[in-house]
Amino acid sequence: MNIGILGTGTVGETIATALIDRRHHVMIGSRQGGGEKALAWVKKAGKNAQEGTFDTAAQYGELLFICLNGEHALRALEMVAPEHVAGKIVVDVTNPLDFTYGMPPRVLEEYSAVSLGERIQQALPTAHVVKALNTVTAALMVDARKVAKGEHTLFLCGNDKDAKNKVAHFLADNFYWKGDHLIDLGGIAASRVVEGLVPLWVQLWQSLGTPMFNFRVVQ
C-alpha cells in the first residue's frame, strides 16, 4: 500500500519506519521537501521509502497519517491540494498542546472549544479524518504489544464509519492493536475529549518516569 506521512518528527518517522518494516511503500512529507532529516531517513529506510513536500506526500498516499506539531498543523495543511486528499482516509495523530505555562501542559486555548481533529476535518472536507493513536507514545503506536501484552485501549473517532473500520483493521494488522480494545467514541467532535486526555498522559509520564504505559478501560 502507498502511504503518505505528513510530518518528519519522532511520531512521523516512527510510523514511517514501522510501515516500511511491514512492507508498505511510504513517502514522508515536510514543508519544503529535500531536508537533511528526510533524506537521511530515506537512505536508511531503503527502496520503498521516499520523501517530498506535504502536498506530494498527500498525493502519493492511498492512506495518510498527519503527524504534525499540533500548533502548526492547520497551516501545514493549507499547502495540500484538496484533490490530493479527496475520498482518502486521513489518520490524525496530532495534539494541540501548550507548554508555555509549564507542566503539566494545557490544550492550546484556540482548540479547547473546537478540537484540532474537528478543524482538520473542516480543512479537508472531502477526506475521511479519523482521530487515533494520539494518546500513546510513538513506540507504542506502532507496536501495541510493547505494553501489557497489548491489553490496553485505543480511542477512535471520525464521521465515517467505514473509514473507522478500515483504520481499526489497519492498526490490528500492522501495529498489533487488539480489536476488542479499540473504542469508537463517535464522530470527529469526540476529538475534543481524546485531545483533552493528553495533558494527563504527559503528567503521568512525569510521575511514572516512562512513556511506555497506556490506559485500559475496564468494566
Next chain:
Amino acid sequence: MNIGILGTGTVGETIATALIDRRHHVMIGSRQGGGEKALAWVKKAGKNAQEGTFDTAAQYGELLFICLNGEHALRALEMVAPEHVAGKIVVDVTNPLDFTYGMPPRVLEEYSAVSLGERIQQALPTAHVVKALNTVTAALMVDARKVAKGEHTLFLCGNDKDAKNKVAHFLADNFYWKGDHLIDLGGIAASRVVEGLVPLWVQLWQSLGTPMFNFRVVQ
C-alpha cells in the same frame, strides 16, 4: 471519625451513606440546611447522621468531602468560616463541566487555565486540599471492587504529602481502593489534568452504555 460532606447531590449522599455504613459519624451540609432532601437522608441513615449548612458541616468534620456542583462550588465555599477548615484535610470531588454546548461536555472555560482544584485550595488556604475520586461514578467511588475486582486506577493530587497519604489510607480502608492503584500526580496544580479527563469519561459512559467502568494505567 466525624466527617463533613458539603453537597447533598448523588455524590454527596452516596459518600455519606457509605461512611455511615463504615460506622463513621457524618454531617451533610447544604446551602441553608434543613432541606427536605437532607432531612430525609438523616432519617434513613440513622443515629450517626446529621445535617446542617455548608459551614456547620465543615465545622463538624475532622475530614471533609467537597461534593458540590463544580459550577457553584467556589460560591458555596464562601459560606464556610476559615477557622472551620483550618488544618483539615479536604477531599475535592468536584468537576467543572459545561454541558451547555451539548455532548461531550467541556471543562468550564473559567477553569481551563487554573483548575477548580487549585481554586478551592486558594479559597481554603489553611486546609489541605486533595483532589480525588472525581474521575469515577459515585457507586464506584465508595466501593472500588465493583469494577474489575478493584484493579483500576485512582489519581490523587495535592500540595501536602501527609494529607495525600492519609487520604490514600482512608480510601483503602473505607472504599476498598488498592494502594498500588493509587497514583500521586503531584501538587494540586495537577487537578487540571484530572479534571480534563472527565469529558472523556462522560463520552465513554455514552459509548459503553454504563458508568460502571474506570481506567487502569498499565505498563
